[in-house]
Amino acid sequence: MTTKYTPDHEYIRVEGSTGIVGITQYAQEQLGDIVFVELPAIGKVLKKGDEAAVVESVKAAxxxxxxxxxxxxxxxxALGGEPGLINQAxxxxxxxxxxAIADTAELDALLDDAAYADLTK
Structure with missing residues (x-):
């Protein structure tokens, strides 16, 4: 299992041809208490860089x-009833x-652990 990061503080944990997407620890710390999450629709087709979801905190959306x-x-x-799960873990x-990842080659353009750590110093 590999985890890659975007400069916008999303992560994608890759398991075979599936990616699990969320925001990083750094991102949730910057946002503060998360109070609402607008989830994408199942079956929605996304291009790299498309808006997929919205996270609202006490500070900002x-x-x-x-x-x-x-x-x-x-x-x-679970985030519908408990958006704070993003803050907790x-x-x-x-x-x-x-x-479902359309082209795994796109992962090569993302940041690895070391590059993301450098970004958030």
Whole structure:
């Protein structure tokens, strides 16, 4: 399992041809308490960089962009009743959606752990 990052602070955890997408620990710290998540529709086809979801915190609303092209296969329904899961565990129970990756080569353009750590110093 590989995790890649965007400069906009989304992560994609790759399991085979599926990506699990959410926002990073750094992003949730910047946003503060998350109070609402607008999830994408299952079956929605996204191009890399398309707006996929919206996360609203007490500070601001923030768009979540697709790190790669693909089709939304699942959304984290638990966030509807408990959006704070993103604050508690953004990289585990606070994931936002799963995507069937259209072209795994797009992952090569994303940041690895070291490059993302440099970005957020």
């Amino acid at each position: 923030s768009e979540i962009y697709a790190p790669v092209a693909g089709t939304v296969t699942e959304v984290n329904e 953004p990289d585990s129970t606070g994931w936002i959606y799963k995507i």
